Amino acid sequence: xxxxxxxxxxxxxxxxxxxxxxxxxxxxxxxxxxxxxxxxxxxxxxxxxxxxxxxxxxxxxxxxxxxxxxxxxxxxxxxxxxxxxxxxxxxxxxxxxxxxxxxxxxxxxxxxxxxxxxxxxxxxxxxxxxxxxxxxxxxxxxxxxxxxxxxxxxxxxxxxxxxxxxxxxxxxxxxxxxxxxxxxxxxxxxxxxxxxxxxxxxxxxxxxxxxxxxxxxxxxxxxxxxxxxxxxxxxxxxxxxxxxxxxxxxxxxxxxxxxxxxxxxxxxxxxxxxxxxxxxxxxxxxxxxxxxxxxxxxxxxxxxxxxxxxxxxxxxxxxxxxxxxxxxxxxxxxxxxxxxxxxxxxxxxxxxxxxxxxxxxxxxxxxxxxxxxxxxxxxxxxxxxxxxxxxxxxxxxxxxxxxxxxxx
Amino acid sequence: xxxxxxxxxxxxxxxxxxxxxxxxxxxxxxxxxxxxxxxxxxxxxxxxxxxxxxxxxxxxxxxxxxxxxxxxxxxxxxxxxxxxxxxxxxxxxxxxxxxxxxxxxxxxxxxxxxxxxxxxxxxxxxxxxxxxxxxxxxxxxxxxxxxxxxxxxxxxxxxxxxxxxxxxxxxxxxxxxxxxxxxxxxxxxxxxxxxxxxxxxxxxxxxxxxxxxxxxxxxxxxxxxxxxxxxxxxxxxxxxxxxxxxxxxxxxxxxxxxxxxxxxxxxxxxxxxxxxxxxxxxxxxxx
Numbered sequence: 001x002x003x004x005x006x007x008x009x010x011x012x013x014x015x016x017x018x019x020x021x022x023x024x025x026x027x028x029x030x031x032x033x034x035x036x037x038x039x040x041x042x043x044x045x046x047x048x049x050x051x052x053x054x055x056x057x058x059x060x061x062x063x064x065x066x067x068x069x070x071x072x073x074x075x076x077x078x079x080x081x082x083x084x085x086x087x088x089x090x091x092x093x094x095x096x097x098x099x100x101x102x103x104x105x106x107x108x109x110x111x112x113x114x115x116x117x118x119x120x121x122x123x124x125x126x127x128x129x130x131x132x133x134x135x136x137x138x139x140x141x142x143x144x145x146x147x148x149x150x151x152x153x154x155x156x157x158x159x160x161x162x163x164x165x166x167x168x169x170x171x172x173x174x175x176x177x178x179x180x181x182x183x184x185x186x187x188x189x190x191x192x193x194x195x196x197x198x199x200x201x202x203x204x205x206x207x208x209x210x211x212x213x214x215x216x217x218x219x220x221x222x223x224x225x226x227x228x229x230x231x232x233x234x235x236x237x238x239x240x241x242x243x244x245x246x247x248x249x250x251x252x253x254x255x256x257x258x259x260x261x262x263x264x265x266x267x268x269x270x271x272x273x274x275x276x277x278x279x280x281x282x283x284x285x286x287x288x289x290x291x292x293x294x295x296x297x298x299x300x301x302x303x304x305x306x307x308x309x310x311x312x313x314x315x316x317x318x319x320x321x322x323x324x325x326x327x328x329x330x331x332x333x334x335x336x337x338x339x340x341x342x343x344x345x346x347x348x349x350x351x352x353x354x355x356x357x358x359x360x361x362x363x364x365x366x367x368x369x370x371x372x373x374x375x376x377x378x379x380x381x382x383x384x385x386x387x388x389x390x391x392x393x394x395x396x397x398x399x400x401x402x403x404x405x406x407x408x
Numbered sequence: 409x410x411x412x413x414x415x416x417x418x419x420x421x422x423x424x425x426x427x428x429x430x431x432x433x434x435x436x437x438x439x440x441x442x443x444x445x446x447x448x449x450x451x452x453x454x455x456x457x458x459x460x461x462x463x464x465x466x467x468x469x470x471x472x473x474x475x476x477x478x479x480x481x482x483x484x485x486x487x488x489x490x491x492x493x494x495x496x497x498x499x500x501x502x503x504x505x506x507x508x509x510x511x512x513x514x515x516x517x518x519x520x521x522x523x524x525x526x527x528x529x530x531x532x533x534x535x536x537x538x539x540x541x542x543x544x545x546x547x548x549x550x551x552x553x554x555x556x557x558x559x560x561x562x563x564x565x566x567x568x569x570x571x572x573x574x575x576x577x578x579x580x581x582x583x584x585x586x587x588x589x590x591x592x593x594x595x596x597x598x599x600x601x602x603x604x605x606x607x608x609x610x611x612x613x614x615x616x617x618x619x620x621x622x623x624x625x626x627x628x629x630x631x632x633x634x635x636x637x638x639x640x641x642x643x644x645x646x647x648x649x650x651x652x653x654x655x656x657x658x659x660x661x662x663x664x665x666x667x668x669x670x671x672x673x674x675x676x677x678x679x680x681x682x683x684x685x686x687x688x689x690x691x692x693x694x695x
Contacts, residue, residue, distance in 0.1 A: 055524030055624075184669055212668045217620045217629065220419035221664035221671075227545060228412055241526055245621050248528070252547045252619070254538040274621075276528040 041080040042337055044327075045101040046320075047088035047112045047122065048136075054240055056270055057114040057316055058087070061136070064313070064320030065111065067305055071321075072328045077337060081328070088112060091121035098122045102129050108339050109327060111320065113137060114240075116187055123151040132339045132346075134323045136316075138187050138239075138265065140404070143366035147406035150339070152346060152360065154323045155288055156371040158187065158265070160397035162194035164371040165264050165286035168393050169233055170202060172284060172375065173260045177205040179231035181222050181246060183238045184211045191237040191264050207231050216242060219249045226250075227258050236263045244274045251279035260284070268315040272376070272388040280388065281378035289315040289355060290374050292391055298354040312386050322354050356394075363401035364408070370394040415544045416661050422550045422619075424657020425557035429612040430630065431637040431649040432564060433605030439581040439644020441598050443492065444500065446507040448634065449627030450514040451480045451606045455613020456622045457518055460527050469532040472614045473556075477607040484606025488599050496598075511627070518624045526623035553615050560611070561650060568646055577601060581644045633672075636679045642692025651690055 046065055050058030062085060069081050084101060088094040094112060101107040108131045112122045116139035126133035127148035135142055140157045156164075169175050178199060182188040192209065199206045208229045210222035223246075226234045234255060236243055243263055250261060262284040266272075269291060272280065291302050291312040301321060305313040313321070326349065331337055334345040347362035359368045376389035434448050458479055459472040487510070495502045530536070531549035538545045568574035576597055579587045588594040613626075620626065637656050641648025656675050664671040682690060 221416050224412055224415045253545055274526050274528050
């Protein structure tokens with residue numbers, strides 16, 4: 001998108017640069033002229049996990065954002081878009097990379113995923129610096145007690161996710177009793193607390209729970225216990241690779257002969273491919289996104305993504321794509337890259353998005369969107385290799401702003 | 409509750425037998441060649457990935473049990489012949505640096521070829537499902553893994569205890585220099601031992617894949633536990649590897665029943681406790 005450097009701009013910038021050198025003002029300004037030229041790009045930081053158990057996050061967030069930039073025409077405010085990618089496997093690294101981006105490269109727009117703790121840490125920093133952060137993570141706190149003016153969040157938090165999935169399990173399977181398997185950290189505990197609340201409201205029984213450490217690979221003890229409990233539904237509250245291993249081993253043990261299996265928080269198609277259709281017949285998933293969502297926006301997105309990468313988009317790519325599009329639209333709407341103006345433009349922004357009607361609530365910067373329940377098919381019912389299941393319902397469930405604990 | 413403990417003890421033994429297979433190779437290489445092989449876990453992961461590839465192409469799981477160990481064994485021999493051999497007699501840090509580097513590079517190559525996302529791998533249809541005995545479920549595939557790994561362990565034991573080559577290995581673990589000065593071509597023995605150890609690592613990768621899934625970091629995770637197993641059992645001891653593996657597998661799975669979050673840390677608690685009582689490990693021949 002660069003217009004190329006002609007003689008005039010080259011002279012201008014080298015003159016400014018030279019002056020800077022002579023003046024010896026120090027810092028990065030010394031290397032780069034601080035004059036905004038037409039070709040000065042608008043820069044964005046993508047901080048996510050490119051390695052370890054959540055490596056799929058890096059791969060697909062990056063793809064989603066690249067596609068968003070391409071769809072948007074590669075430029076915003078008439079300036080080229082430049083995305084800088086960094087590995088942020090933990091909160092400390094997250095803040096360090098955000099610091100580098102904001103203070104050295106002058107970046108004002110950050111996207112961070114997938115762990116709640118990293119997003120929370122960067123959110124605090126972003127608020128201090130007055131830059132814009134879009135967080136992709138699940139914890140209630142991000143748009144609850146830890147909310148701030150700089151931070152927006154795309155995902156339905158655990159509170160709403162459970163309120164879509166649990167009633168759906170009760171209706172679909174007639175389940176009276178539940179056994180939960182929970183990873184021992186903030187996200188899992190949030191899901192468990194909400195599940196218990198909903199079960200109590202609906203008068204159903206919660207007959208047991210197994211906690212497991214994050215990143216566990218051997219689930220036999222939890223599964224043996226769950227099987228002994230003979231619950232109508234075994235409800236998995238873990239995430240990513242943990243869910244994949246847990247579910248595969250559960251099927252190995254024949255858990256499906258005793259109980260129905262449901263998962264509160266899936267990442268959709270990537271997990272389904274990793275587990276394989278054979279093991280998932282009748283398993284119910286709660287999802288932020290599924291490629292079969294029936295909206296014109298989603299159909300266009302799925303077509304573009306499939307063309308680019310040869311597979312349907314997983315949730316992680318979809319959320320990154322949708323979030324980036326929103327960010328770019330708000331910058332365009334504000335008519336400037338001044339973070340304050342962009343935040344103003346973002347608040348109460350409402351449009352038809354890939355998941356249906358979407359609205360960014362001004363009071364806590366939470367996106368109000370649908371959460372989906374998908375029921376899986378057996379291998380013999382699949383129409384094509386990616387046809388793992390169908391959406392059987394969706395709803396929007398959010399705490400009223402006063403009850404989220406968010407004060408801006 | 410009794411049923412639960414029995415079922416869990418069985419799971420622990422299966423897990424333990426996988427550790428035994430890995431620790432055997434690690435321990436012999438360590439004891440005889442004085443090499444702490446940080447790439448051992450990589451060959452476990454390679455075994456799983458090779459099996460995944462082979463099954464995607466041929467659809468035949470049984471083939472993997474033969475072809476994959478041959479492949480990983482061959483790579484092991486190549487590695488010993490081209491690189492490792494040059495470092496014998498040097499400071500142990502060089503060997504650690506080399507094997508550690510190979511482990512990292514190998515893992516990244518796996519990520520480049522297969523991408524970082526885990527692969528799905530299922531037991532052959534013959535072993536899908538469970539055997540139900542008096543109220544307890546035993547997954548067929550785990551029973552199969554248990555029996556096969558016992559058979560392999562027995563074969564290894566016979567090889568080491570009853571054959572001439574085994575006698576050389578046993579002698580080599582005690583004092584490699586002396587064996588060499590008796591006119592035995594020790595470098596050829598090292599080559600064979602290293603290849604054999606990598607073949608078994610690959611074999612256990614195949615066995616474990618349908619249980620614990622396949623992902624690039626699998627070798628890394630299990631390597632730490634296997635080091636603990638070798639230390640518990642005693643470096644260089646065959647019986648120690650068996651004992652250590654089963655103790656670790658059992659304590660992990662039984663502790664998971666009462667306190668899941670402690671199921672990794674228990675390995676190192678057991679290790680520390682045994683080191684306090686017997687610094688050379690349960691069956692160790694030297695400190």
